[in-house]
Each structure stands twice: as C-alpha cells, then as structure tokens.
Amino acid sequence: MSTPIRVLLVDDSAAMRALLRELLADTQDIAVIGEAADAYEARERIKALNPDVITLDVEMPRMNGLRFLENLMRLRPTPVVMVSSLTAKGAQTTLQAFALGAVEVLQKPAGTTNAELAAAKDELVRAIRAASKSRPRMRMAEPVNPAKFAGNVATASRFCLIGASTGGTEAIREVLERWRLPDVAVLIVQHIPPAFSASFAERLDRSSPLFVRHAVDGQALQAGHAYVAPGGLHMRIVRARGGYAIRLDESPPVNRHRPAVDVLFDSAMAFKRDCIAAVLLTGMGDDGARGMEALHNSGVFTIAQDEATSIVWGMPGVAVSLGAADRVVPLQHVAQTVADAARTRSSSSPAAGRYSEKRISP
Structure with a gap:
C-alpha cells in the first residue's frame, strides 16, 4: 500500500x-x-x-x-x-x-x-x-492597467476557447497578459466557485490588453474581448445576428463541474470554422479532454499546456493521451502559439482543412 x-x-x-x-x-x-x-x-x-x-x-x-x-x-x-x-x-x-x-x-x-x-x-x-500531485510555485505580481486593444467594438467573427481548473486562475492570467490578437473573442471556462468568478474577471481585465468581462446570458461576442463563465453556470457559444453570443444555463453538472469545459467545447463544434484554437490549461481530472478531441478531429487547432509548467497535469495530460492536442507547449508560449495558429488559418483556404504542419512538441 x-x-x-x-x-x-x-x-x-x-x-x-x-x-x-x-x-x-x-x-x-x-x-x-x-x-x-x-x-x-x-x-x-x-x-x-x-x-x-x-x-x-x-x-x-x-x-x-x-x-x-x-x-x-x-x-x-x-x-x-x-x-x-x-x-x-x-x-x-x-x-x-x-x-x-x-x-x-x-x-x-x-x-x-x-x-x-x-x-x-x-x-x-x-x-x-x-x-x-502539484508543483507549487510563487507567482510574480501582475502588471496593472496595461494598454488595451484600441477601437475594437466590432462583432467578433472568430473566437478562441480556453479551459482550466486547478492552477488555472494564474495560468489564464499569464496567457491573456501575452495575448496578441485584437480581432478575436476569447471564451474562458475556469472551475471556480460562484463567489469568485466576477472578481476573477475583473482581475484579468486589470492585467490584460483584452477587455475581460464576466459573461452575461445573451451577450454578443466582441473582438478584443474575453468572457469568463460565471461560477455555477454552464457557458455555450451560439449563433446570433451578425455573429455569436453567449448562452448560460443551470443544466446539470458535466464531469462534476458547472461550468464545464466540455460543455463550451461541444457547443463550438457547430461553428468550428470560426474557432481559431481550443486550449486546455492546468487542472485536475479530465474535463475538456474529450471535447478537445472532438474539435481536434473536426479540424480545429488544439493546444495543451505541457506537464512541466502545469500545477496539475490532469486535463491537458488526458487530452495529450487521447491524441487530441496539435501542440503541447509551456504556459509562456500558449498565447504566441494561438497567434501563430490564427495567422496559419487566415492564410489557408477553407478547403485546406487541418493545418499543414501538425506537430507535437516534446
């Protein structure tokens, strides 16, 4: 024993x-x-x-x-x-x-x-x-009030999905601090209690060039904005007039979680052509891994945080074991990898399908 x-x-x-x-x-x-x-x-x-x-x-x-x-x-x-x-x-x-x-x-x-x-x-x-099973480490203080992406109130025609759990509040912060894409909306599911999610969104907003918002049901996605799922509510992406919107609900927990990453990922399957990437960051369990596998198999570019920089390599580790990740990268490279994927997709024809270079980093 x-x-x-x-x-x-x-x-x-x-x-x-x-x-x-x-x-x-x-x-x-x-x-x-x-x-x-x-x-x-x-x-x-x-x-x-x-x-x-x-x-x-x-x-x-x-x-x-x-x-x-x-x-x-x-x-x-x-x-x-x-x-x-x-x-x-x-x-x-x-x-x-x-x-x-x-x-x-x-x-x-x-x-x-x-x-x-x-x-x-x-x-x-x-x-x-x-x-x-974690790798504890002290975080650096976040920068305050970075320059925001200017003049972006346009409806978002492209989006990125991010899911995380244990260790994810700081991992998401680091990804958004390094964000490069002012014309993309970001949807975030972090396993977090209801009392924290609004403050979490506010904290991300202070340290990110994106405008980070606590998601509201029916809210239209805007370019240069990120949306954090409220604790206790599932978040889905739905088609809306001229673009996309957010749908929140209290349907039963999935993988023991509400919000669940798989719920968000599954909802994006119908709009995969406009999904530039799906990202799984540090977290215990397997929420999001099978949703990522389905997106991967449908041609969406997928990224998993690597084991060395994860507090707990559960969710991204399961995704990697399923063959669901196109790239496995350290946390500090996630934002740039998403930006590279967006450029690759914009330069490819719709008929090109999956990216021509499918690489798994060591």
Whole structure:
C-alpha cells in the first residue's frame, strides 16, 4: 500500500480543525499528522513534521494566511489548500492566495446535514489529492492597467476557447497578459466557485490588453474581448445576428463541474470554422479532454499546456493521451502559439482543412 498523503491543518478555530480532521478520518490515502492554530505554530509544525499538503485559513491572528503563504512559498514551497469563508467580499483576497501559490481554495464546511458534510468531504479530499500531485510555485505580481486593444467594438467573427481548473486562475492570467490578437473573442471556462468568478474577471481585465468581462446570458461576442463563465453556470457559444453570443444555463453538472469545459467545447463544434484554437490549461481530472478531441478531429487547432509548467497535469495530460492536442507547449508560449495558429488559418483556404504542419512538441 502506498504511503498516505500527510496533511497539516492550520486554522485558528479548534472547532474547524476538529471538523476537518473528522472529514478526513476514514480516507485511507490521507493522514492528518498535526494541527496549528496560527502561522507561528504552523512554522514549527512544518519544520518538525514536513507535511505533504497544508490546509490553511485566510483569517488568522498574529499573521494572516496570505502573509504566511507568501513566506512559505519563498522559503519552503509546499502544496497549500486554502480553506476559507468564500464570499464576494473576500474574493480578491482569495484570488491573491492563488497568485501567491495556493493550489486550491475551498469553502469552509458550513452545513450540518449528512449530504452537506459528504459534499464538503468530497471536495476536501479531491483538493488534497490534487495538491499532493502539484508543483507549487510563487507567482510574480501582475502588471496593472496595461494598454488595451484600441477601437475594437466590432462583432467578433472568430473566437478562441480556453479551459482550466486547478492552477488555472494564474495560468489564464499569464496567457491573456501575452495575448496578441485584437480581432478575436476569447471564451474562458475556469472551475471556480460562484463567489469568485466576477472578481476573477475583473482581475484579468486589470492585467490584460483584452477587455475581460464576466459573461452575461445573451451577450454578443466582441473582438478584443474575453468572457469568463460565471461560477455555477454552464457557458455555450451560439449563433446570433451578425455573429455569436453567449448562452448560460443551470443544466446539470458535466464531469462534476458547472461550468464545464466540455460543455463550451461541444457547443463550438457547430461553428468550428470560426474557432481559431481550443486550449486546455492546468487542472485536475479530465474535463475538456474529450471535447478537445472532438474539435481536434473536426479540424480545429488544439493546444495543451505541457506537464512541466502545469500545477496539475490532469486535463491537458488526458487530452495529450487521447491524441487530441496539435501542440503541447509551456504556459509562456500558449498565447504566441494561438497567434501563430490564427495567422496559419487566415492564410489557408477553407478547403485546406487541418493545418499543414501538425506537430507535437516534446
């Protein structure tokens, strides 16, 4: 039997630590090896116990979770799952935790029914398992207010699709910071709680040359704009007068997610000639991989983030295993690869079909 994932619980609430310990008690591949009530106690426990994963509260006395996380990632990078009260008010703080290197952020268990506790346990176990396989790294601070693409209010006739999960908030930010195409609309599905998605879109807007918007049902796609699927809603692309629009709905989760990447990718199949690329970035699981395979097989250019730069090489890794990726590239090359694909497509005749050079990078 493999060695269990060794977890340290850090929270100033003894009751919350006890609940987290109870939720993990009968999970055979996870072992809680210690607890800490604040950052200073956590520092000593980490030195003594060398945990594989740390769960960390944001609001703590003496030193808050963000400051502790920043110090940890600088001095002793360790996979961290933030367990916080997820509210719209605290969304910017929690997004900063992602920027500092947190692998995942979860809602503190609040319900008391068996079903609510079972759901909280499932999310906690999933996050800890993902964190144990991750490559934690501290992110650089994002640039503020970059120059926006000027004068683009035209209806978008071409679009790009991006899907991501664990580690994706920062990966998407890096892709959009390097974006080269002012005449393309970008549709983004990131697995994210409803309380965070609007703030996530605002944060991307501050660091990207694109105008990044929290998607609204019926919204027409505009060139030079990116649209983030709201947490808790699936996003599809649909034909609208003169171009394309967004359709949002609360249909059942797909691959356990809503929004799901596969839902967006599948919706684009009817409009594949105007899809310049479909991109899968870091994330646990396989959401988006089969949708990417279908797009790939229909002639859409497809890109997967490589393993070395992924926090968790789940979704893009499955796509690669299915043969669904035309290119496998480091995160810092994704935006340029999309731009190259757009130029290749614009210079090819509609009859040319798939790109003449199909290459898989090492």
